[in-house]
Amino acid sequence: MRQSILFGKTLRKGPKDEISKNANLLVRGGFVAKEIAGIYSFLPLGLRVLDKIARIIRGEMNDVLGAQEILMPALHPIENYQKTGREKIDVLFHTELASGGKLVLGQSHEEIVVPLAKHFISSYRDLPLGLYQIQTKFRNELRAKSGMLRGREFMMKDLYSFHADENDFEKYYERAKIAYKDIFEKAGLGGQTYLTFASGGTFSKYSHEFQTITEAGEDTIYLCKECKIAINDEIIGEQKNCPQCNAPIAKLLQEKAIEVGNIFPLKTRFSDAFGLSYIDKSGQTHPVVMGCYGIGLGRVLGAIVEVHNDKNGIIWPESVAPYKVHLIELRTKNLELSDDPVRGAAEKLYNHLLAKGIEVLYDDRDDKTAGEKFTDADLIGIPWRVVISEKTVQRNAIEVKKRDSPGSELMSVVSFLQNLKVKM
């Protein structure tokens, strides 16, 4: 992509009303634009990151959990919520059909997926089943001030699993823990993200969250250094020992964290509400046992920015970076475009990298100084910065700098490609 035509310019200063670091950097870098608090547009750079997070999640859902992707609607009939007793949830947006009938905007999809599954599940042969979607959710938050971390409209992956019994559910739930761990690992949050014991509500001992440690987090967790799990503040009072390794609670470390995912045993709570049952081999009817598993894509994106940044901007992990290479052309002074060997060399390298299937943002802007270009590159945070200038052309080389390393290095294009490959 040529930066001269890229939609979304960098800003020197963050907007005054964006007090969270993630939104501040994402708005300044041209990744997102705020519509109203908690509601953002994704610009081309931001959408690329979101798509990469989605791809990581889909890989684990399809290949590891054998789940099937579907797409459910955002508009839900209120009657479904009356059946589950959730029609009074305070974060629901309400609306009405012109033809009569009350609707809510989905903040979760139990009330839709269970009646849907009921159409197709009748026998033990139909179980187990995993259904997921990556879809827009709505939460009517009173306040939304944490940028991507608490949205009123946001993209979410929600998975629902259906089982013949508790035992089968529990095996799947353990596999989901591993898949989630892998997702956060691949998205660059592995070092900061902990499986966290949280409240299971009225019908289950625990649920589990995945909490990423960051000062921007709205949650408080207690970290067990022994076994690398955490306990959510909401249930710490009930614990005397770490529920995993039995270490005394007093030894746990208090941290601020943001919940990037959660997995939750639903047991037969929603199956009972909608009469979702199956017939076993011997002809007996049983309610279906369920679990649900959520990941907020915008939250993951926001958490990555909170964790990976320095005073100059974002430092994207390679797996989710909008582009792999930021190619920066520093034009020769007092030369026309057509006479400048720097332009020729930059265009050639740009096309060469594209031909190799490498994603490149090419800063071909004519109205920016070298200083402005470097400042923008640091702010945008693409992993590999490559400079082509009068100096590099004379030496038949390119200047390569990693976003997270202090120094740059002159090298040949061939060496650079080898370096890239090692990391690809």
Added chain:
Amino acid sequence: MRQSILFGKTLRKGPKDEISKNANLLVRGGFVAKEIAGIYSFLPLGLRVLDKIARIIRGEMNDVLGAQEILMPALHPIENYQKTGREKIDVLFHTELASGGKLVLGQSHEEIVVPLAKHFISSYRDLPLGLYQIQTKFRNELRAKSGMLRGREFMMKDLYSFHADENDFEKYYERAKIAYKDIFEKAGLGGQTYLTFASGGTFSKYSHEFQTITEAGEDTIYLCKECKIAINDEIIGEQKNCPQCNAPIAKLLQEKAIEVGNIFPLKTRFSDAFGLSYIDKSGQTHPVVMGCYGIGLGRVLGAIVEVHNDKNGIIWPESVAPYKVHLIELRTKNLELSDDPVRGAAEKLYNHLLAKGIEVLYDDRDDKTAGEKFTDADLIGIPWRVVISEKTVQRNAIEVKKRDSPGSELMSVVSFLQNLKVKM
């Protein structure tokens, strides 16, 4: 994909309340499930088709029109609509923020994209610009009875273009016509879809629709056989001659059709409302000239089904088919699974095709008769049906039938792959 675990079963009879052919076939085939009228869930098969339509559209947007993909929110502040005078549009869904403030659900995004573009457009250097998204739209229709053809919640591609002047806009508009023609061609609607002159509203002579001829269409168009364009019923009274080739109106053929896309000159209607302007080379300020370009993905899907079907079911064009090959295993009677050479041969071919990158739905179901499997295959409508049975295994061959051909043919796997390649 193994059909034994595929979510979404076929139904022998269509639901009584689905009077439209497209929804009837799509529900029966296990592609979609209705939540309420005009609001559907996409099951795995349906989502695959939707994704393929999206891929075709993205290709034309990115590569042909040089447009950039973004993602705007569904929740819009009513204030933006008050600025354009569109707050009374009757298909708007309304809702409210818990913190105060009225919102509508987007049925289009002019009110969002223009303020967004205003953040970044200031100079002639920022133009032209094309921004598009593939995103969920909401229309509070009084009645929704045409299945996928008129939804209350549906996926839409909406593109907005921004130009320095009318001349630049018109060149882009002509390119958009060609891109749209290619999209419908690639999606299998080329033969039935016509560029159609429609009303330009109060501020433009014409807009243009792309209308697909089908009995299920809610629109009436007049087809000019001379120059292969059409005129929408809404403006036929104003015409004496075909606006393209000048043929007398009396010669035009009346047809029922469904609008699958439209392109619309917005001139400075929305730029004026939000003060979107730019400064030219000489320092003078001008309003930005705009166009908008929509395609309803669900409508395209519905139109494909209306056009491509027979009494037995859907006949997907290869470009949008959920899978390329439907592999049907007809097990040997009275043999255990592990002893049945048919199972071995089917598994081997399934894995062989997957390894070649061919998308296969493998009917490995044990509880269905040959007749049931063939009926399902016709209903689902995958282009290539491949049968493996006792007979084919004995002859070391496979039985291949195209969905749109009456007869099947015994051939080797190698020949089949060559056949497939010709069409790939």
